[in-house]
Amino acid sequence: MTQKGQAAAGEIVEVREAHRFDEKKLEAYCRENVEGFGGELSVRQFQGGQSNPTFLLETSGTGGGKKYVLRKKPPGKLLASAHQVDREYKVMKALAATDVPVPKMYALCQDSEVIGTDFYIMEHLDGRVLRDPTLPGMSAGERAAIYDQMNDVLARLHSVDLKAAGLEDFGKPGNYFERQIGRWTKQYRAAQTDNIEEMEHLIDWLPQNIPADDSVSIAHGDYRLENTMFHKTEPRMIAVLDWELATIGHPLADLAYNCMLYHMETFSQGTLMNVNFAESGIPAEQDYVADYCRRTGREGIENWNFYLAFSIFRLASIVQGVYKRGLDGNASSDKATQYGEVAGYLARTAWDLAKR
Structure with a gap:
């Protein structure tokens, strides 16, 4: 096993070819279903993670300047009971009322006509994701x-x-x-x-x-x-x-x-x-x-x-x-x-x- 790599961990990149979807359809959905959404939408992808593709949504222009996170099922044939984004959404929405810290949930979409798979949209939080368990550089x-x-x-x-x-x-x-x-x-x-x-x-x-x-x-x-x-x-x-x-x-x-x-x-x-x-x-x-x-x-x-x-x-x-x-x-x-x-x-x- 190789020592933990840092390359591309959590890096934000252009949407991978295999994961592209109709961004205009997504923007129209967000205007209807996401609280406070406005402005022009741009989409990029988080490189980290191996299961459910995750994207950074940013808005600009009139009513814009906000960030959201979208998680969706991957494309292609999937193993049974895997990639259930609706369950992720349900548990985080429920835990919002407890003392377990979770992001705010905005919307769950199970209409494949929007971007091709189920997805949900949640709050974008500005914090640290600590990827190296030895926490180098800290006291x-x-x-x-x-x-x-x-x-x-x-x-x-x-x-x-x-x-x-x-x-x-x-x-x-x-x-x-x-x-x-x-x-x-x-x-x-x-x-x-x-x-x-x-x-x-x-x-x-x-x-x-x-x-x-x-x-x-x-x-x-x-x-x-x-x-x-x-x-x-x-x-x-x-x-x-x-x-x-x-x-x-x-x-x-x-x-x-x-x-x-x-x-x-x-x-x-x-x-x-x-x-x-x-x-x-x-x-x-x-x-x-x-x-x-x-x-x-x-x-x-x-x-x-x-x-x-x-x-x-x-x-x-x-x-x-x-x-x-x-x-x-x-x-x-x-x-x-x-x-x-x-x-x-x-x-x-x-x-x-x-x-x-």
Whole structure:
């Protein structure tokens, strides 16, 4: 695995050829459906991200000078149950009434006549997306505060009252791991290009080793530093982003996913494996987990390696899907075809954890 790259991460570029759509139709839709929209519309694309293409909308001229963000399904044939932008929209709109920071939602469009796929439009926030988990150039105190904030917001998310938030129907409560292992095995099979021995071991081992803890909460599904936004100068999170994988799930799946970098190096995110925790201000894994347990009233976590192995297995399946879309030519980033060896690395890492 290569060390985390910074090239094009979050960079704003011209709309990729495969993702072009009728901007005049979009502008007409926005005038009718987006609060405060006015002026001439220009569209550019965020280069980062591998799943749902994301665009910066800017207005100029009379009544203009505003920015919005649009997320849409990718073009082409899609895997079942993937790229559900309506679910992203629903969960963020519901969480606006809680203490979990999310952008304001403006509109959800499920009329394919507008730009060819479902999409939604949300508030554009001006903040920092911290892509390198080692937080270079910061003081130990700043790093500690940022990680503490990430931990605190995750605990807040898992404490949201599903009924009060109107999210009781956002997924099936209970048996989360059984269903998820089945889902990601199916997704992996649909995108499989080579035989990965460790994925076969995991597909067999995971269903037989599900812990008894059947806790239920909103699970973000992709909760990591890079999918949050912080205030421009303060160590304060102003938004959790990229809710595509959110569901009613298991809080410890979210926590383990959030802790994966303690155990592996990733193509896009880097790693925490080589960090000097005492000097850097970044908490060691056991301290990070202990803080979460304190905030959520847990006395500890049994079978921690199961949760880690499951999370990395699921990521391997997602990465395999990205690679397959890259081969098929409809991924949202030019980097997708570089993911060919990554699924195997992730599977080996997950299996090593499972065997401990």
